[in-house]
Amino acid sequence: MTISPRYAALAVWLVALSPCFGKEAVYLQTGFRLEVDSHKQENQRLILRMGDGTLELPVAAVSRIEILPDAPVMPPAEPALSIAEKPEELVTKAADEEQLPPEFVRSVAKVESGFRQDAVSAKGALGLMQLMPSTAAILGMDAKLAPENAQAGALYLRDLLIRYRGDSALALAAYNAGPGAVSKFGGVPPYAETRRYVQRVLREYERQKALAKAGLAAPMAASKPTSTN
Numbered sequence: 001m002t003i004s005p006r007y008a009a010l011a012v013w014l015v016a017l018s019p020c021f022g023k024e025a026v027y028l029q030t031g032f033r034l035e036v037d038s039h040k041q042e043n044q045r046l047i048l049r050m051g052d053g054t055l056e057l058p059v060a061a062v063s064r065i066e067i068l069p070d071a072p073v074m075p076p077a078e079p080a081l082s083i084a085e086k087p088e089e090l091v092t093k094a095a096d097e098e099q100l101p102p103e104f105v106r107s108v109a110k111v112e113s114g115f116r117q118d119a120v121s122a123k124g125a126l127g128l129m130q131l132m133p134s135t136a137a138i139l140g141m142d143a144k145l146a147p148e149n150a151q152a153g154a155l156y157l158r159d160l161l162i163r164y165r166g167d168s169a170l171a172l173a174a175y176n177a178g179p180g181a182v183s184k185f186g187g188v189p190p191y192a193e194t195r196r197y198v199q200r201v202l203r204e205y206e207r208q209k210a211l212a213k214a215g216l217a218a219p220m221a222a223s224k225p226t227s228t229n
Contacts, residue, residue, distance in 0.1 A: 023068040029061055039065065087115040087128050090147055094154035100161070103208035104168070105154050108175065111201045117146040129153025168205075172198045 026034040026048060034055075036048040046062060048055045085093070088106060095105035112130040113119035125132050127149035136143035141152035160171035163179070173181070173188040176197045181189040188198060 023070075025066045025068055027063045027065070028057075029063050035068070085147075087117065087146065087150075090150040091115070091128065091154070094147075094150040097151065098154040098158045100154055100158055101205075101209075103212055104205050105157060107201050107204035107208055108153065108157065108172070109150070110204055111197065117149065129156075131156070168202065169198050172201050 024036050024039060026036055026039065028034070034048065034050070036050050036055075038049045040047050040049075041059065044059050046057045046059050048057065087109070091106050091109045092102040095102040098105075109115055109128045112125075113128045115128050117127045119128065119130065120126055121130055123132070126136075126143040127146060129149050129152065131141075131143045131149060131152055133143045135156065136149065136152040139152045139155050141148035141155075143149050143152065157171060157175060160174050160179070161168065164170035164174070164182075169188055170182055173194055177189050177191055177194045181191070181194070188195060
C-alpha cells in the first residue's frame with residue numbers, strides 16, 4: 001500500500017507534537033490501535049515503549065497519536081464497618097487491655113448502668129461505666145462514646161486499685177463516692193448508698209467468677225442503673 005506524502009507528513013507532525021511520556025493511543029494506517037506508554041522518533045522510525053518492551057514502526061505507518069486521559073484516581077476504599085460490639089464485649093475488651101479481671105469490670109458496669117450506654121445518673125455520670133464527663137476527659141476519653149466510656153472506666157478502676165494496693169472494696173468505694181471521701185473517713189465512707197454499692201458489686205463479682213470457673217457465661221440482662229455518681 002502506498003502512503004501519500006500528505007498523510008506521511010501529517011503523521012510526522014502529530015508524532016513530533018506528542019509528548020514522550022504518559023499513556024498514548026497510536027492509530028495505524030491499517031485501522032489498528034495500540035496503547036503504549038510513550039514513544040520517541042529516530043529518523044523515520046517510531047519507537048513505541050510498551051511495558052518492558054519496545055516496538056518499532058515506520059513513521060508513515062502511523063496516522064495519528066493521541067494522549068490518553070489519566071485514569072481517574074479512586075479514593076481508598078473505606079474499611080468495612082464492623083458489626084457493633086455488644087456492651088459486655090466492650091467492657092471485657094477494656095478490662096483485658098487494662099489487665100483487670102473481666103468479671104470485676106463487668107460487675108461494675110452491670111451494677112452501675114445495667115450495661116446501658118444511655119444511662120445518666122442524677123449527678124450527670126454517663127454511660128455503661130457511669131463516668132462523669134470531666135473524669136473521662138482527664139483520662140483522655142469521651143464518656144459519650146461507648147468504647148471510650150468502657151476504656152476510661154477500666155482505666156480508672158485500675159488506677160484506684162493501684163492506689164489502694166489491690167483493695168477492691170476501697171477502690172469501689174472511691175469509684176462510687178470519690179477518693180476524697182475514702183481519705184476523709186480512712187476507709188469505705190459511712191454512706192448507705194456507697195456501702196450497698198460496694199456489696200452489690202462484690203457479690204456480682206463472686207457470682208461471675210463462679211460462673212467462669214464452671215465454664216458458664218454470666219447472663220447479662222440489663223438492669224436498672226443504681227449508681228448515684
